[in-house]
Amino acid sequence: MASNGENGRHQEVGHKSLLQSDALYQYILETSVYPREPEAMKELREITAKHPWNLMTTSADEGQFLNMLLKLINAKNTMEIGVFTGYSLLATAMALPDDGKILAMDINRDNYEIGLPVIEKAGLAHKIDFREGPALPVLDQMIEDGKYHGSYDFIFVDADKDNYLNYHKRLIDLVKIGGVIGYDNTLWNGSVVAPPDAPLRKYVRYYRDFVLELNKALAADSRIEICQLPVGDGITLCRRIT
Numbered sequence: 426m427a428s429n430g431e432n433g434r435h436q437e438v439g440h441k442s443l444l445q446s447d448a449l450y451q452y453i454l455e456t457s458v459y460p461r462e463p464e465a466m467k468e469l470r471e472i473t474a475k476h477p478w479n480l481m482t483t484s485a486d487e488g489q490f491l492n493m494l495l496k497l498i499n500a501k502n503t504m505e506i507g508v509f510t511g512y513s514l515l516a517t518a519m520a521l522p523d524d525g526k527i528l529a530m531d532i533n534r535d536n537y538e539i540g541l542p543v544i545e546k547a548g549l550a551h552k553i554d555f556r557e558g559p560a561l562p563v564l565d566q567m568i569e570d571g572k573y574h575g576s577y578d579f580i581f582v583d584a585d586k587d588n589y590l591n592y593h594k595r596l597i598d599l600v601k602i603g604g605v606i607g608y609d610n611t612l613w614n615g616s617v618v619a620p621p622d623a624p625l626r627k628y629v630r631y632y633r634d635f636v637l638e639l640n641k642a643l644a645a646d647s648r649i650e651i652c653q654l655p656v657g658d659g660i661t662l663c664r665r666i667t
Contacts, residue, residue, distance in 0.1 A: 443612055443615055443655045443658070443659065444655075450486075453486055454485060454486060457486075457489075458485045458486050458489050459485065461489065462485060462488075462489070463519060463547075465515060465519075465543050465544075465546065465547040466485075466488060466512065466515055466516060466519070468543050469510065469511065469512050469515055469540050469543045469544075470482070470485060470512060472510065472539060472540065472543065473509075473510045473512060473539070473540070476510065476536075476539065478509075478536075481509050482509055482510060482512050483509075483512045483513035483516070483583065483609070483657065484657045484658075486656060486657065487513070487609075487656050487657035487660065488512055488513055488515075488516040489516070490654075490656050490660075491513055491516050491517060491520075491581065491607070492516040492517070492519060492520045493520075494579075494605070494607075494662075495517060495520035495521065495579055496520050498578060498579065498604075498605060499578075500520065500521060500525070500578040500579040501521060501522060501524070501525045501526070501578055502525070502526050502576060502577055502578050503517055503521065503525070503526070503527045503528070503577060503578060503579045503580065503581070504527065504528045504529075504530075504577050504579075504580040504581070504596075504599070505517060505527055505528070505529045505530070505580070505581045505582075505583075506530050506531075506560045506580070506581070506582045506583070506584045506592060507530075507531060507582060507583040507584030507585075507609075508529050508530070508531035508536070508537050508555070509531070509533075509536050509537075509583075510536050510537065510539045510540040511529075511537055511539075511540030511541065511543075511544060512540070513581060513583065514527065514529055514540070514544070514553065515540065515543065515544055515547070515549070517579075517581065518544065518547075518549040518552045518553060519547070519549065521552055523552075525552050526552055526553075526554065527552055527553050527554065528554050528556070529553050529554065529555045529556070530555075530556045530557075530558070530559075530560040530563060531555075531557065531584075532557065532558060532559060533557070534555070534557040537555055537557075560584065560592070561588065561591060561592070561595070564592070564595040564596070564599070565595065567599060568595060568598055568599070573599055574598055574599065575598075575599070575600070575601040575602060575604075576599065576601065577596075577599050577600045577601060577604055578600075578601060578604050578605070579600075579604060579605050579606075579607070580596050580599070580600055580604075580605075580606045580607070581606075581607045581609070582596070582606065582607065582608050582609060583609035583610065586610065586613070586632040586635045586636055586639075587632065587635045589608060589635060589636070589639045590635075590638060590639055590642055593606070593608075593639070593642070593643070593646075593663075597646075597648055597649070597665060600665050601665065602665050602666065602667065603664065603665065603666075604664070604665055605662055605663065605664050605665075606649075606662075606663040606665070607660055607661070607662050607663075608639065608643070608660065608661045608663070609657065609658065609659075609660050610636065610657075610658045610659060610660075611636060611639065611640055611653060611658075611659040611660060611661040612636075612653075612655060612658055612659025613629065613632065613633055613636040613658065613659065614626075614629050614658060616629050616630070616633045616636075617633065617636060617637055617640065617659075619633075640653070640661070643661055643663060646663075647667070648665060648666065648667045649663040649664060649665055649666060650663070650664045650666055651663050651664075
């Protein structure tokens with residue numbers, strides 16, 4: 426169960442809510458998220474809580490959102506860039522039909538293997554093709570091959586923010602017309618509206634300009650429709666239209 430720490434800040438694992446009230450976020454979790462959270466996802470969330478980088482995980486409310494979104498668009502062939510311990514990957518796998526597929530890429534297999542036993546126990550590992558290493562070379566090869574153009578129903582990106590635009594240049598070719606790309610952390614701890622002299626953590630300040638650049642580029646991209654939501658740390662959904 427979550428508890429409030431110093432200054433009343435929320436201590437929930439993966440907590441990135443932009444809500445003004447931590448009590449309101451806790452209400453959402455306890456009323457609508459935790460009671461409906463599958464046991465496997467709860468188990469993985471609790472395992473991830475012990476990881477020193479647990480803030481990198483997808484929050485429980487965002488996991489619930491992704492799971493429903495994938496069902497609404499009847500996704501079957503998906504991709505995930507940035508896996509960590511696999512909470513969002515598990516949410517995706519649970520939403521796909523039994524013959525659904527996820528190409529999952531991350532530079533750290535060790536983190537993925539923390540969650541893999543939970544995924545295996547849930548009977549979902551057969552849906553996942555995990556590739557360790559940078560995603561850009563894989564995407565470039567897929568585009569060069571030619572047979573993956575417009576083949577993905579949904580793509581979720583929660584990885585290195587300084588490469589988000591590089592990912593977008595490639596993913597727009599791989600997602601089908603009518604398909605969706607989801608970019609995570611597009612409100613970046615709320616820093617997108619922070620003044621230049623605001624006291625920000627070093628990593629937040631470093632990546633902020635990349636996030637701002639991405640948001641501006643997505644808003645101007647006529648190939649997509651966009652919707653930016655204050656779920657988790659901000660997620661921007663891009664529906665390819667041309």
